[in-house]
Amino acid sequence: MHIESVSLHHIEMELKTPFVTSASTTKNRELIIVEMKDKDGVIGWGECSAFASPWYTEETIQTAWHMLNDFLVPLVLNKRIEHPNDVQMLFQNIKRNNMAKASIEGAIWDVYAKRKNQPLSKLLGGNKYKIEVGAAIGIQENELTLLNTIEQYIEQGYKRIKVKIKRGMENAILSPIRKHFPSLALMVDANSDYTLHDIDLLKRLDHYNLLMIEQPLAANDFVEHAQLQKQLKTPICLDESINSYHDAFQAIQLKSCQMIAIKVAKVGGLTASKQIHDLCKAKNIPVWCGGMLDSGIGRAHNIAISSLDNFTLPGDTSASSRYWDRDIIVPEVTMNDGFISVPTNAGIGYEIDRKALTAFTLKSTTIT
Template identity: 40%
Template sequence: MKLAAAELRTVALPLVTPFRTSLGTQTVRNALLVRVLGADGEEGWGECVAEDEPTYCSEYLEGAAEVIRRFLLPALFAVPNLDPAGVAPALAHLRGHPMAKAAVEMAVLDAVLRARGTSLAVHLGGVRPSVRVGVSVGIAGSLDELLDTVDRHISAGYARIKLKIEPGWDLEPVRLVRETFGTALMLTVDANTAYSPADARHLAGLDAYGLALLEQPYDPDDLHGHAELAAKMDTPICLDESITSARDAAAAIRARACSIINIKPGRVGGYLEARRIHDVAQANGVPVWCGGMLETGLGRAANLALAALPGFTLPGDISATARYYDSDVTAAFELDGDSIGVPDGQGIGVAPDRVALDRLTVGSLRRVGRPSR
């Protein structure tokens, strides 16, 4: 494909309820969408999952838009025959910015695979027509509110409940959820780097509650601390923010810093690198699952395709649309039992609803290249 034009849109999706983690509280999800057009009429969509502020990682939404507009897209315009596998090499001279790079790679994947008549799931090597999914529960205002929220999600059919935790909101909420809903519930916790090695003894108290995993308790660069904690706890340690590439995954596995990996395509620079992390983990017998970043339906569709790969044996954070949004830029994704179907159409398998897209678009529409057709 010869890239002919591109445009960037920021959309604002109000959340059904505020979502609080140790990093802060969100009431609206602002997302950056990338549309690319090929010289022969190809069209593809990508989504940048960077947040408004650089709290989860160093990237943030406005900065990602600037990087895409000023650097990434011009570099891709210079490629005479752009293939998805060529996106990363074409951008390798530009350091960092994996979420921005993931967005343009996703758009190119969508465009090229649509032209080829192939789905993203098939291209990546997916083996499942649907994937089991879990739900992430933010830090609640009270224990009663937490129990009501968990009960609602279990009743909806989710295969796994993940509780966000932070110092002061950890052992007691976990104990109460476990005692209320029983040992059959697959229960995990996510710290989003809120703890330090000084908290190791306290975190070991989580072993009493039969958790499937403890996610990212320490700073992303502290593999040694995670390895020491993993040696002390029965609860498996899962890494998220620490894993930004297949090389990182291999290093973490060698260091015994984790026994499970959460793969977020935006965090690692795109779906092709996410597949490489999956392959490294699978070769080492390490299960993986697909994390979520409050994506719109575009990113949700692509994540489902990734989660169809064989190594994704744990339910991912790819909840039904209604978990977060009353209105989305695509048709809603819905639970079927404890699973969601993997889109099998060409490319990512979904396209924006133009009416909804225009309604949810905020700010100016920025075009790069020659005008859109």
């Protein structure tokens, strides 16, 4: 591959309903869409999932734009790239900034798959024709809204429900859920809202028969998570802690968790995601694919990686209509009875809705 130009599109999409966590409320989702063209005119697409503020990782839309424009794009322009795996080496001297890196690498994977006339999933080693998905629900205004929202997703066929929790609200959120849905496949996401001082609160979660507790402690608390897991019956799943292969290796070695959520953007791309998947498979640690309030482009990359065989738990890659009145891909991602079909077309398997992309764009630049 010989990359001839890269266009960056800073877009803003309005969520159907605000997404509330213990740390933030998102009403409008800003993203950076990467459009990459090689010398033969093949176009690949990537997505930078940084948020507008650094509540989730240190990256923001503004810092990612700077990194892409001034550092990362120049490293791939007019270079001969034999395989997308080579991008890791090209970026090795730039520390972290994983979401910016993932957006470039994802576009290169798309170009590569289109040049090979193969679905992205197949080139990553995927063997599934459909993936199982769940729904993630932010903190709701009241109990009735929460229960009605869960009921809607159950009726739509989602295979598990994830709810956000925060310190002091555990029982208020979980007790009514278990009362109304005693056999629901249920997990909770704490977004690092607890410390080991809250161990008694966290141990009470064992009563709710949860699939897992996602990221109860801080991102760098590998030792503390290991101490906590010893005292819980419920499996701990790490998310914010897993930003690289080494993080996953460390978590497994220390027995900090029993499951891992892989987020393509957060770990630096599809190559790193596959490496973590393969490590977890070898160590009998099940994985699932986390969501980032993605547009259809990021969603397509998540579908592709989720086709690998150790993604055995339902992921957060739900249908486009779950979040957006209008997505930027055609056809939009759809869900049927809790499953999303893995595209069979070359590359990410979806076309870009140029009119929608233009309508959502705040600013663009092309680098040659």
